[in-house]
Every structure is written in C-alpha cells, then in structure tokens.
Amino acid sequence: MPRTKPKPRPPPPASRDGTARQWAPGRLPEEFPLHALVDEEGRLAQGAAVPVPDAELVALYRWMVLERQLDERMITLQRQGRIGFYVGSIGEEATVFGSAAAMAPQDWIFPSYREHGAAFLRGLPLEAFMCGLLGNAGDPGRGRQMPCHESWAPGRFVSISSPVATQLPQAVGVAWAARIRGDDVVPLVYFGDGSTSAHDFHTGLNFAAVQRLGVVFACRNNGWAISVPRERQTASETIAQKAIAYGMRGERVDGNDLLAVLDATRRARARAAAGEGPTLLEFVTYRLEGHSTSDDPRAYRPAEVVEPWKKKDPILRLRRLLQRRGLLDEAAAAALLEEVRVEIQAALRQAEAKPAKPPVESLFEDVYAVPMRQQVEQLAELREAMAADPRVANPRHVDGA
C-alpha cells in the first residue's frame, strides 16, 4: 500500500498586531500576570505606593518628554538628510527610563540599541549623542559606528553591537567579575523580543542561572522585530515564562507603566544584589513607529492595529498621574515641553558646529592599544593618496553625482 503523503501544513496565521493569543490552553501564562501600578487614566492601583519621591517622578517625566521630542526631531533630521539613520523608542519611554532609573549608579547597563535614554540618565550629554548621530569630531565613539550605537564608559553604559543578543553573555560576565571582586554591582541588559530567538539569549540566561549570577535581563517586548510580529519569534505565550526553564525568576510587567517598570526592576536588582540570582523581566510595550528610519511600517502593519496602543501611551499615562497628584498642571507641562525643545535645539546647534569628520589618523587608532606596523604604514599610504588626489575622501566622486 502506498502511504499517503502527509499534507504540508502551513504555519499558523500570524496576527497583524502581534498580540493575538492562539496557543494551547495551559496554566503557565497565568503564573505571569501583567504587573501594573497605574492605569491608562493615571489612577494608582489600590494600596499601591509611588516608589519614588515626587521630584524624581517629575524629573523622569521630563526625560520621557525629552526622549519623545528628540526622537521626533531626529527622525525629521534623517528625512532632511542631515543624519544617516535613526532608531528611536517612541511609545517605549517608560520601559527605558523606569528600568534604568531603578539601578544603582555603580551598576552596568548593556543596551540593545533603543536605550539612549538610559545613557542620558547616566550623564551622556545630548550634544555628544548628537555628535554620534553625525559621526563627527565630537563623537565620543570617534565616528566609528552608525548613529545610535553610542558608548558612554563614564556612566558604565556599554558599547552597542548590531547583531542581536550578543550583549547578554557579556553582561553575565560583568556580574561574574563583580562577584569575584566582591563588588555590589548588578548589570542591567536590554534586548528585544526578537533577540529571544538568538543563541546568545539562551547562553546568557543559562550561564547566569547555573552560576546564580545577579543579572537583570530586561526584554523589551514591543511586539515587533522590524517587520516580524512577536508570535513569529516564539511560540511561548509569554516571554517571562521562559524563566521557568532556566531556573530563574520571571516577571511580566506593563512596560508603558513607569511605576511598574521601576518597581519590578528594583525588586530584580535587590534579588541580584542579595545573591538570589538573575531575573527575566518582560516589559510589554509597543513600537508605535517603524523599527528605524530605514523601514516604513505601513508595508507590513496596518495602521489600525497601532491605534489601541496609542491610548496606552506611557507619557500620557504618567502625565495623568502627575496631574492627579497635583505635581504638574497644564501650564507647567507646556513650559516643560518648550524647555526640552530649546534644549534639543541648542544641543543640535552645538553638535552641528563640530568638524564634520574626526581626523583621518583616528581610523587607525584603537584597533590595538598601540598601532601595529600595518596601521602605521597604511595611514601613511592613505595620507599620500589623499595628498595626490583629494577625491579619495569624496563620496560624490565614486557615486558619480
């Protein structure tokens, strides 16, 4: 008897908003309820306390407004051709600022690539960040990486890598080193929902759990990895539940609720510092814009799926909370907005005034602690070629424009 060929099964249809639940029923996700402290109207949950003093809360609101204004301004700048690329965090500001603000000053931050807000909290000047976007002589990264790949060692904000999840085992290494040295230092490592598919996600969580190292794993589940929705990355109903398999704590947090993010990260940090090991935090948020300036979300995501998330805007929610508590009235909010706009404009003006390029010898520096023979000879070769023909440094020559 010829065996009937099994019909090829199509993969389950993807929902277009990245939120559909179509998985087998089970109790597991129920163990990971969404932790929230403030509702969309800005009302504090019953019995909950605000985990930071009023002044800090207003300061964080200001940072979030600044970040939103910065993202919008920089996206415009990219469209004007003044910077080459930009990746923002519109809609995800509470996740970034809440988590970074929960850490101690001596803690290390391993960013994925949307967390320049965390670098600002750690003291990266706005102007220096913009020099990085321009890749000019004022860039602390010396013009070596694309925009939004900043490093800020004075704030223990580690250099950004484009391949996803590589920073997870590295953050684990920092926790390991801190334990060997006996230091009270906890790394906070960011990654997206797409990164949970990468081998370094597994490696990082596994190494940390086996060694019971104090690491705060912060997954920004914003629903999308460029054009691919979350359920095309993992068949787990939640990302937090993956913690069970690694033998660590996991928690699902409303990533648009600044207070919940702060609270959950603080608790994870406290456990890490107390020797209770790593925590996987899943911040449920939403990427309101494209992945970066290089993609148009209309090509893969209908506009209407974004609408419900606009109502969950983290800045709006925090503003309502502040208003309810009498910490920010309309006039103060308007003044604050104007203030950050001026600040951004001033920083941009200063950044754009810097020389457009770092000196040519900087290309050959920092490859090794001391340049080797090749770097020295090749710099001389480049200088000679540039002296012979200035078009060497001119892209228009090769592009034919």
Place this chain on the structure above:
Amino acid sequence: MPVMNIIQAVNDALRLEMRRDPSVVVLGEDVGAFGGVFRATAGLQQEFGAARVIDTPLAEGGIVGTAIGMALYGLRAVPEIQFADFIFPAFDQIVNEVAKYRHRSGGQYPCPITIRTPYGGGIKGGHYHSQSPEALFIHTPGLKVVCPATPRDAKGLLAAAIRDPDPVLFLEPKRVYRAAKGEVPEGELVLPLGQAAVTRVGTQVTLIAWGAMWHEADRAAAEAAAEGIDVEVLDLRSLQPLDLDAIVASVRKTGRAVVVHEAPRTCGFGGELSALIQEHCFLSLEAPVVRVTGFDTPFPYTLENEYLPRAPRILKALRETVNF
C-alpha cells in the same frame, strides 16, 4: 633548568600568572577539577579555587561572551576552547565583539582576553579535532594571533598574551603537546609578541613555519642539509603581529622562500606571506615563493598523513625551489 613538554609549560605559565595577578581567571569546558581534556589546567582549581578556575556550561559563545564581560570589568580572563574546531559558535563574539570593542567604542572599552585553544591535526582527530583556523583570525583587525612551537615559547608567549592590552588568540599545537620537550626557565618568563626565531641559519632558501609544522620544517631542513641544501628556518611564533623584518632579512639573503602551514592553501596565511615577500623582496627573489600546505578539502581522518605538509613534501619543495 627543568625539561617540560608544551602542556606543562602552558600549565606553568597559567599558574604563575594566576599567582602574580589575582584578576587572572580561567574558564572553559572541563578546565576545573578535571584540569582540561589535555590537562593544561591541571591543579589550578585546587590551588586557586572554583571562583577563578571555572567549569562553564558547554557553549563556546557563552565562554567567550562571559570572558568579554569579565575583561570589560577589569579582569584578565583566559577562556579555553577545548578544540579550535569548536571555536565557530564563538566566532561572532570573537570577530564582531572582542576584536572590535576598543575601536567601536572610541577607545572607551578595551577588552583584553586570551583565548587558548589546541589546534591542528595529526592526532587521528578527523575533521572536528584537527583544523587550523588561524587565517580567519589573522584577517580580523583587533586580534592578535600567537602560535608557539616549543615549550619555552609556549610559556613565555602565553604570559605575554595574558598581560597584553589587546585580545589574543593563543593557538597551541596539540600534535606536539607532549612530544615537544625542552628546557624551560623556572619562574617568570615573558617573551615579546611579534618576534620570529631563526632556528637554523642557512644561505640558500628560507623555510617559514609555525606551531606543529615548525617541527616538520626543522626535520625537512636537516634532511635537506644531508643533500647539500643549506636551509634557513624561521619559526614565526606570532602571526599577528608578524615579524616582517625577520622574514625580509632572511629572504633578501637567500633569495628563495618556502612557506609551510597545515591549513588549506586557498586564502591560507601562506598566501599573505607570499604576497609580503614579493612586495618586499622582489629584486632579491631567484624563484617563486612556494606554499606547502594542507589541501583545499575538509581535514581527513584516515588520510591525515597524506593531507599534512610533513617533512617529505617540504623536502621536495626545497629541492625544487633551489633548482628552479
């Protein structure tokens, strides 16, 4: 002076560096209580404890990735990759991460780690226990690549690698791990990276090799001498940085060069050496530079002697080069 093999010399260097500097940490698969599958870390966990001599889960990307974090924090991590053939799961962490950290951060984040790994064939290890991937890493700006051939060099170069401010890939010639024996100074020994050794002085042809193949080159040179061919042998010891001056001085003198390596020929480091020799010694050359190498095939199991560029093939190349 004590006589050691390469395993003992590596072990001695690790022990002395760990005693000297409390920030030196060893991590890898089976490196702890067991002391490594080749015994290179034997006794270290007993002396320095499990916090500094660490058995990791089996994931090379995790071994190198966590070593990077340790180095960023200020430790001197010395990860072991059990066989060089297993290094590829860590390729991204090595090529995109550790090699680039200093440069990509504008000099803010140096990342000095020393990755030790046994490499090379001739131990009946087949494809997955025999490869020589040095060219892939020499091709990666930001990395240094060191490959000793003798116990003395293994000790002195490993100490230098661990103290170096840059990431180093330290390739250990496992075929001669125990077979190569020699006198090794007691106590601290640090040899500079980037200096080749002229191990045999000759006038007619320069023979360049490193690691396990230096031993084959040395044998071939002795056999050639019996035939009246006067060979100068260079052990490169460090491939990046490369001692170009030593190569150029020798080839300008002899006018001929034969390069030996066991990695496949195409895009092997022999091609780079050949290019450098013609760039720097063109007017001195009496014959084309010849490469005696592994073949452009996967590393074989049964036919490994045929595959390896052992002394008889090197001798043949020497004869042809001097008679060109």
